[in-house]
Amino acid sequence: MTRRPLPARAPATLLREAPLLKALFGEAQRLDRLQRLLEAQLQPAAREHCRVASWRDGSLLLIVTDGHWATRLRYQQRRLLRQLQSHEEFGNLTKIVFRVQPPMSPARAAGRIPTHSERAAESLEQTAAGIQDPRLRAALERLARHVRPTE
Numbered sequence: 001m002t003r004r005p006l007p008a009r010a011p012a013t014l015l016r017e018a019p020l021l022k023a024l025f026g027e028a029q030r031l032d033r034l035q036r037l038l039e040a041q042l043q044p045a046a047r048e049h050c051r052v053a054s055w056r057d058g059s060l061l062l063i064v065t066d067g068h069w070a071t072r073l074r075y076q077q078r079r080l081l082r083q084l085q086s087h088e089e090f091g092n093l094t095k096i097v098f099r100v101q102p103p104m105s106p107a108r109a110a111g112r113i114p115t116h117s118e119r120a121a122e123s124l125e126q127t128a129a130g131i132q133d134p135r136l137r138a139a140l141e142r143l144a145r146h147v148r149p150t151e
Helices: 011-017 019-041 044-049 067-075 077-085 118-129 134-147
Strands: 050-056 059-064 095-100
Touching: 011 019, 019 050, 019 077, 044 050, 044 067, 059 067, 067 077, 067 095, 077 095, 118 134
Parallel strands: 059 095
Antiparallel strands: 050 059
């Protein structure tokens, strides 16, 4: 049994009919507005390393890309707090919390075999020659064959 896709609907219709989607979209817009206000107060070099994660109960949670930038921003925390409190959106801001979260790196290519040198293959073969246990010797020889390209 195959299912037919639902007919496409206009974004405005979706936002009117789905309250959860409307709330999620509103929260995304709110965080975007807070991010722009934050970036206006940060030094240009720090802007790409700092993102607004949440804002509730007087606490602003900022995600920073690494410890270096988190430390630099912690030194500027009082100044940043005063400047942000001057904006209506941050009127009841009482503290800023910094969390370090490195950016997600692309996943390693599947099936990629690390390359080893010819010298590593020779070393494995020499080690295998001196091993008495036949299973261990065979395993080392297999490793050496994997290192060397088959011709």
